[in-house]
Amino acid sequence: MKKILVLFSFVLSSCILSAQQLYSESSILMGSSFNISVVAEDEEFAKESLALAKEEIVRIEKLISSWIQGSETSKINQNAGVAAVKVSKELFDLIYRAQQISKLTSGAFDISFAAVGKLWEFDGRESQMPDQEILNASIVNIGHHLIELNEEASTVFLLKKGMRIGFGAIGKGYAADRAKQVLVERGVVGGIINASGDMNTWGTKPDGSSWTIGIVNPMNNKKVFSWFSLEHDAVVTSGDYEKFTQINGERYSHIIDPRTGIPAKGIVSCTVFAGKAELADALATAVFVMGKEAGLFLINQLPNIEAILIDDSGMIHRSKNIEIEEN
Template identity: 60%
Template sequence: MHLLVLLICAQVSAQITHKRTLKLMGSRFDITVVAKDTTQANVDIDIAVSEITRIEKLISSWDPNSQTSEINRNAGIKPVVVDKELFDLIARAISISKLTDGAFDISYASMDKIWKFDGSMKEMPSEETIKASVEKVGYQNIVLDVANSSVFLRKKEMKIGFGAIGKGYAADKAKSLLIEKGVVSGIINASGDMNTWGKQVNGEEWKVAITNPLNKNKAFALLPITNGAVVTSGNYEKQVTFNGIRYTHIIDPRTGYPSSGLISVTVFAPKAELADALATSVFVMGKEVGLNRINQLPNIECIIIDEKGDLFTSNNIEINKI
């Protein structure tokens, strides 16, 4: 018995943590794996990179050769037959749209880009312009045909995009593939979309810091993550202020107006895809509606920081502040 314990300890201590940072899907990815040596770690990370690249080719609305671009080109014209993987991703996205009353909507890509957060906006767009900007948005107009695995956008010039869910989905897929290949532990961090499994080489759980958006050098808390995902959406960098109201770059796809009142939303969920979508949705829904919705969902928790710097949490999460 003692020998077994010693052998297990020796095996764990022989493992190393290896991390690589690179640009994928137009964003920074940090891929960390626990492996027996650097050579094996690099092989594992290469597998993850290949998988993320494959997904980008499938879902990118910027790549004219992707199936997503083909769907968008045929908006209002005809259905497009797609791989089951993309069909299922779109189906799940529509489910989240229904769950959030449209606060999350992949057809947001149809929205006219009338809000500028680069300092060039000097006045608010008119009410008519804002209303017109969302005329082609609406998940209800995405038609799925299960029998033919086809996707049809009812309105001409309608578009779908995976900006609020794609990186999380890619992180989930890379994680699943690495687990399948026998990688015992790691983190896929897709620009703040963190997906973890296993434990650190010292046996401790991976931890995530909840940063104070009003002072990035300070953290509110350090929380453990066990085989799950955490996504933080922050809007404190891209913003404009008109008539004393601060508007941020996360826009409500139903109204065309930017969200206001919150500066940071962190969602814990079993998968990064879902955490990604819900973090965006809570921003749009606001503190009260957002927390109420999260509290109705199993195995999902949320931390919100409002524009005053006050912290709010869902029912089943406890934070010991640093």
């Protein structure tokens, strides 16, 4: 799978008359901005399709949110170190896949990172690192190996009190995948789901051209530094240009290294291309934590996965199947 990115250029599609039109709707879902667009000939069909996609995203949120009382995820966290919790096959499988990504990334991605997340606010008020003793007390409760899964009983058990799981680094991607699946099964021929940077597309625009996706310039988030075409694929961009902190003159992203409890630094933007937004979401987080050398080494070992990174000096780094044409 080869991606060609053209810097500082625009892709212009010719206008072809078609009975199909693009219908879009934006909503705040899962605490983030979701924009869902579908290609359809009938307005009523399009509106019903958009409503079904939103319903699916809301359903996913109720399943994976750790803040909604009574959710399966909340029950898992409430019973940390106490008892195993029986969960639906859907949530069990999602946690299992998350564990596999944790193993693949040597712990750079870990849904149990939630145990340390509360130590950071990223509201500009941090002026120093949390006390090391506090950090140490939190990271002992982090580790994918401490999440015990029983497939036969469909149970999840967090082995230590103080543990928490959270799907902030994979949840929106999974929701985008599920919304896409609902729409494809309904017969929607094309569309794009943008979950605050977690994108999933299929088909084409009404004029038959490919979807055009832009990557935000991390040095100026009001501008796009690159545009590219995407079909039947997912792309996720993680960036620290909206949420970061500076301590002792060093810039730290809002993405926390689960192994240390300290926010990652060195990369300001990471875009990952994959077949599923869930996987791209998780890998974008992992690469952010791993850094450009280790991160790109991992990406280059994975089939049909590519990435483009921008470091804190503005340099662009890419995986082996990405070609960049500068104009």
